[in-house]
Amino acid sequence: MNYSNTVNNRFWATLWGLIFASGSLTTNAFASIFNGPSGPPPVITSQPASQSLAAGVTATFSVTVTSASALTYQWYFKSIAISGATNSTYAIPNAQATNAGPYYVYIANTGGSINSSTATLTVTNSLPAPWISLDVGPVGLAGTGYANTNLYTVIGAGANLSGATADQFHYVYQTMPGNGSLVAKLNSQSGTNVNGLAGIMIRETTQAGASFMAAARAGNGLTLVRRRMSTGAATTTITNGPALALSNFWLELVRSNNVITALSSTNGTSWLPFSTNSFTMATNITFGLFVTSGATNVLSTASLTGLKVVP
Numbered sequence: 001m002n003y004s005n006t007v008n009n010r011f012w013a014t015l016w017g018l019i020f021a022s023g024s025l026t027t028n029a030f031a032s033i034f035n036g037p038s039g040p041p042p043v044i045t046s047q048p049a050s051q052s053l054a055a056g057v058t059a060t061f062s063v064t065v066t067s068a069s070a071l072t073y074q075w076y077f078k079s080i081a082i083s084g085a086t087n088s089t090y091a092i093p094n095a096q097a098t099n100a101g102p103y104y105v106y107i108a109n110t111g112g113s114i115n116s117s118t119a120t121l122t123v124t125n126s127l128p129a130p131w132i133s134l135d136v137g138p139v140g141l142a143g144t145g146y147a148n149t150n151l152y153t154v155i156g157a158g159a160n161l162s163g164a165t166a167d168q169f170h171y172v173y174q175t176m177p178g179n180g181s182l183v184a185k186l187n188s189q190s191g192t193n194v195n196g197l198a199g200i201m202i203r204e205t206t207q208a209g210a211s212f213m214a215a216a217r218a219g220n221g222l223t224l225v226r227r228r229m230s231t232g233a234a235t236t237t238i239t240n241g242p243a244l245a246l247s248n249f250w251l252e253l254v255r256s257n258n259v260i261t262a263l264s265s266t267n268g269t270s271w272l273p274f275s276t277n278s279f280t281m282a283t284n285i286t287f288g289l290f291v292t293s294g295a296t297n298v299l300s301t302a303s304l305t306g307l308k309v310v311p
Contacts, residue, residue, distance in 0.1 A: 041112030140296025143170030173288030195294030198302035
């Protein structure tokens with residue numbers, strides 16, 4: 001007797017028996033041969049919900065499913081599988097405008113599979129009046145700025161704020177009508193190289209070649225002042241300020257007529273002046289928070305708190 005032929009004959013006899021019993025050759029017929037009964041497919045009892053939230057908040061999508069067998073999940077964003085998103089819940093910490101769009105989840109068990117309905121995430125960037133968010137110069141990648149209570153986040157690209165006659169950075173600013181000051185504590189700085197900067201600035205206008213003075217933290221951790229003395233001139237780094245730990249990195253700029261002074265502090269109370277410069281600027285100028293990553297193809301993110309604005 002040919003053993004191989006006997007096994008093959010039994011296989012095909014079983015298969016054809018299933019076909020005749022069910023009336024068709026189905027996936028479940030094959031499954032019953034190789035894996036036994038597959039059971040019912042998953043049933044979604046709660047779909048992921050669309051949501052709208054402010055930038056910087058955590059977005060969370062979830063789905064509830066009933067199933068007689070083990071489940072697998074895969075979340076999708078704009079029809080592309082999200083790496084590692086293989087649970088019934090998917091969270092997006094610190095959601096940004098780039099995270100906005102459609103999401104759904106694919107769910108499967110041994111009985112079949114199903115896609116959830118599509119949920120749309122809307123992310124809004126907001127700043128309290130009179131703050132304005134603006135890219136200055138050809139930054140390469142669009143930046144943004146937003147505030148959640150007293151935490152301000154500024155995201156920006158740009159290759160130049162050093163030695164150039166025109167700047168590239170993201171600016172969150174307002175108008176300074178005459179004399180005034182700005183205080184901020186830099187809490188974090190990421191996505192930057194040694195030419196990247198984050199800090200505060202007093203600037204005559206929002207044009208790329210405007211005169212300005214900035215107090216900032218460089219990508220290598222140094223505290224410095226950078227300036228352009230007149231419109232269209234090259235920028236210069238005039239001083240390296242005191243060493244400040246990022247956990248206590250306070251900066252202040254004070255304008256008194258044509259004189260701008262940069263100060264630093266480790267506690268926001270005791271201040272040390274470390275650079276003073278004279279400018280000829282208009283009465284109404286701008287001041288605010290800024291970020292440049294040091295490259296047009298990279299975004300840098302800085303978070304700042306403790307803002308004090310005068311007037």
